[in-house]
Amino acid sequence: MRSLRTTSYAVRSPHGFRAASAVVVTAALLALAGCTSDRGAVEPLGDDPEVTTSRDLTVFAAASLQRPFEELGRIFEDAHPGVTVRFSFGGSSGLVAQLAEGAPGDVLATANEPTMADAVKDSLVAGDPKPFASNTLQVVVPADNPAGVRTLADLAKPGTQVVLCAPAVPCGAASAALEKAAGVDIRPVSEEQSVTDVLGKVRSGEADAGLVYVTDVASAGSEVTGIDVPEAAAVVNTYPIAALRDAADAGLAAEFVALVTGTEGGEVLADAGFRAP
Amino acid sequence: MTSLALPRWLLVPAALGTLFVGLPVVAMALSVDWGSFGSLVTSDASTDALLLSLRTAAVSTMLCLLLGIPLAVVLARTSGTAATLLRSVVLVPLVIPPVVGGIALLQAFGRRGLLGSTLEVAGLQVAFSTTAVVIAQTFVAMPFLVLSLEGALRTAGTRFEEVAATLGAAPTTVFRRVTLPLALPGLVSGTILAFARCLGEFGATITFAGSLQGTTRTLPLEIYLQRESDPRAAVALSLVLVAVAVLVIGLTRARREPVGGVVS
Numbered sequence: 001m002r003s004l005r006t007t008s009y010a011v012r013s014p015h016g017f018r019a020a021s022a023v024v025v026t027a028a029l030l031a032l033a034g035c036t037s038d039r040g041a042v043e044p045l046g047d048d049p050e051v052t053t054s055r056d057l058t059v060f061a062a063a064s065l066q067r068p069f070e071e072l073g074r075i076f077e078d079a080h081p082g083v084t085v086r087f088s089f090g091g092s093s094g095l096v097a098q099l100a101e102g103a104p105g106d107v108l109a110t111a112n113e114p115t116m117a118d119a120v121k122d123s124l125v126a127g128d129p130k131p132f133a134s135n136t137l138q139v140v141v142p143a144d145n146p147a148g149v150r151t152l153a154d155l156a157k158p159g160t161q162v163v164l165c166a167p168a169v170p171c172g173a174a175s176a177a178l179e180k181a182a183g184v185d186i187r188p189v190s191e192e193q194s195v196t197d198v199l200g201k202v203r204s205g206e207a208d209a210g211l212v213y214v215t216d217v218a219s220a221g222s223e224v225t226g227i228d229v230p231e232a233a234a235v236v237n238t239y240p241i242a243a244l245r246d247a248a249d250a251g252l253a254a255e256f257v258a259l260v261t262g263t264e265g266g267e268v269l270a271d272a273g274f275r276a277p
Numbered sequence: 278m279t280s281l282a283l284p285r286w287l288l289v290p291a292a293l294g295t296l297f298v299g300l301p302v303v304a305m306a307l308s309v310d311w312g313s314f315g316s317l318v319t320s321d322a323s324t325d326a327l328l329l330s331l332r333t334a335a336v337s338t339m340l341c342l343l344l345g346i347p348l349a350v351v352l353a354r355t356s357g358t359a360a361t362l363l364r365s366v367v368l369v370p371l372v373i374p375p376v377v378g379g380i381a382l383l384q385a386f387g388r389r390g391l392l393g394s395t396l397e398v399a400g401l402q403v404a405f406s407t408t409a410v411v412i413a414q415t416f417v418a419m420p421f422l423v424l425s426l427e428g429a430l431r432t433a434g435t436r437f438e439e440v441a442a443t444l445g446a447a448p449t450t451v452f453r454r455v456t457l458p459l460a461l462p463g464l465v466s467g468t469i470l471a472f473a474r475c476l477g478e479f480g481a482t483i484t485f486a487g488s489l490q491g492t493t494r495t496l497p498l499e500i501y502l503q504r505e506s507d508p509r510a511a512v513a514l515s516l517v518l519v520a521v522a523v524l525v526i527g528l529t530r531a532r533r534e535p536v537g538g539v540v541s
Contacts, residue, residue, distance in 0.1 A: 093505040168506035189405035190487025205389040206404050
């Protein structure tokens, strides 16, 4: 550093501002270069165990899995000291799109099999996806049920403000299948991006009713009421999970998959209202 | 006007800045699947979204002008605590995230919001309607208009207005014949900014208005949804949105040039 300062002295007075600023830029670049080479020199010497064992596991999971997966993340962190589990929750197809565009992730869990099939087709997945849970749809209404909804058919009544998932996302595909199975034609006032958006609109009372998963109704507590739909038994969503091909640590990713598909995972998922696949 | 000599070193960061802003758009244009571009952007869902966007952005910009011009004049010609407070309120939509704006709008105009039941009694159903889209766009875009116009009005000063008044012009005449023409460049650029902001509105709309083809699903919402199922269509539509924005700015500039040559 000392030599750099001397250079800038020597050059500044004869050549004025331009030369001085050129020196400043050069000095800055040299300093940057110096920083990197410094770090390069220090790193091999640093024998700090914290640095070498702290690892991140990034899990891309369907929005409806948020509650049980956050709990499983804590269990996993307890069993693997130094590991931090980070989650990206969202609509399944959006998650797959992000991964296809190069988002770094270790594990993917989707809300239905077609979206996982897309991920497999894009060669994003390592090995075969394993089904680990299943979910069915339920009609959800605000606690005070302003439109007096009792059955699925009530959602087709004119004047009832129903919100569904857009057909492009898994819950929307399931909703469309349920409508078909029950012979009901619902005209939604809005087609939302994810199942949590549908729940949010019903929870706030903006919408009179919606179709969400049983587990979403359970997570919203007393603010909403779920109404069982007999035909929903025919439209079961199976949730698959898989380690990703570009996982930073394939072993760690496989262990998380094993936790979710194992007994402990099954218990946590059952507590959140999920059924076995 | 002779151009002032620029410090040359400024050009390096300026070039970097241009690259930083321009590169993503160029990259997007390069990744468009031109073979299927036509069919991707002319699907029913896409044209519905584009037309809805243009329609709502036009109405919202009109609303911004109706409410924003008087607001800017009041702000530019007053001072003191009250004016500072008023300015802070008007600028709120600019500094809060659009999603938060959408939540705030829900609390005010939603079915269970402050005014929701009153509106419903009056037969106005805001939730999930195109009206909600216009409300969301106007809310987020108005500060852009108010800010540019207020700046222009302050720069123009009050001297000409005072002269007009002493010559016997009524306040409304002064406003129409002196104040507005002097601030025209600021008004035009503020209007462009507001329109572009309306066109790009996403967060407040999806939170407050919902998403239904032809009713509330504007172009940005359609792009976001297409990303789920057909990323190629999302890229193609994004390019359409860029093209529309550039076209609007270009048209307004072209019309402004003969008059605004001296000012700009």
